[in-house]
Amino acid sequence: MDSDASSTCSRSSSPELAVDSSFFSNKVFQAYCADRETGQPRSEKSPQSTGSGGKSCARADLSKDGLQDLRLKVNSRERKRMHDLNQAMDGLREVMPYAQGPSVRKLSKISTLLLARNYILMLSSSLEEMKKLVGDIYGASGQSHSARRVLLRTSAAPASQLPLLSLAPSLHSLVGSTSQHTSTPTVAPHSPPSAGYLGFPAPPLPTLLKDPLHLSSGYRHFPGMPCPCSLCQPLPASTASLHSLSMGK
DNA sequence: TAGGCCATCTGGTCCT
DNA sequence: AGGACCAGATGGCCTA
Numbered sequence: 001m002d003s004d005a006s007s008t009c010s011r012s013s014s015p016e017l018a019v020d021s022s023f024f025s026n027k028v029f030q031a032y033c034a035d036r037e038t039g040q041p042r043s044e045k046s047p048q049s050t051g052s053g054g055k056s057c058a059r060a061d062l063s064k065d066g067l068q069d070l071r072l073k074v075n076s077r078e079r080k081r082m083h084d085l086n087q088a089m090d091g092l093r094e095v096m097p098y099a100q101g102p103s104v105r106k107l108s109k110i111s112t113l114l115l116a117r118n119y120i121l122m123l124s125s126s127l128e129e130m131k132k133l134v135g136d137i138y139g140a141s142g143q144s145h146s147a148r149r150v151l152l153r154t155s156a157a158p159a160s161q162l163p164l165l166s167l168a169p170s171l172h173s174l175v176g177s178t179s180q181h182t183s184t185p186t187v188a189p190h191s192p193p194s195a196g197y198l199g200f201p202a203p204p205l206p207t208l209l210k211d212p213l214h215l216s217s218g219y220r221h222f223p224g225m226p227c228p229c230s231l232c233q234p235l236p237a238s239t240a241s242l243h244s245l246s247m248g249k
Numbered sequence: 250t251a252g253g254c255c256a257t258c259t260g261g262t263c264c265t
Numbered sequence: 266a267g268g269a270c271c272a273g274a275t276g277g278c279c280t281a
Binding site for chain 3: 250251252253254255256257258259260261262263264265
Binding site: 086 | 255256
């Protein structure tokens, strides 16, 4: 099959087949037609359908074939929409700090979204911490030009050459317990994280925004996650631009 | 075998 | 009117 769903997913899905000759599609459609002929709705819940007759009336005028064509067209559009959504989800997975590879089961959709949220929060707090640190290093307002130069240079450098990396050990010991950092159970790259594994449920958003990772009491890493902070890992190319964007502010 | 995850179909609603 | 978006239903696959 050439569908992108089958290319990105190990499951055996066959959309084209479903459109053309799927038993399910035919069965459903026949049931639908039978319902229409007997005047019995397939579902009880259609509170608004009584008032708005627009498309329903138009559909009533269609022949069986026309109705089926319309249904197939709508199904195809919906399938494409979902495929696009899945592609976007795959794109998100690619930039997530999580082991990837053919032997690694990919993150579920919900895990991807939750992990992405935490990752963003972590990056934000790392950035804030760096800004604070640079401010401390260069002191008061008189040195702001130097600090800005450092920031600019940092944002212009390739991700792999970011000075943040060399600062990572001292930063971790500076802002928190390294033991907490290193004693964090490392993720077995072959085990998919569940929502609980990712350390959820997360605190309410206002709290997170105020002090996302409780950095004041140490650099907090989410349980079970490989340390994805910008200090410990070279940034992926696609996130480097984001990083430099924030730095440029 | 139960539960989780997913793809697909479907009808309703909203928007252009 | 047509398309996009959404949520519910359904059934298949996989894993513990």
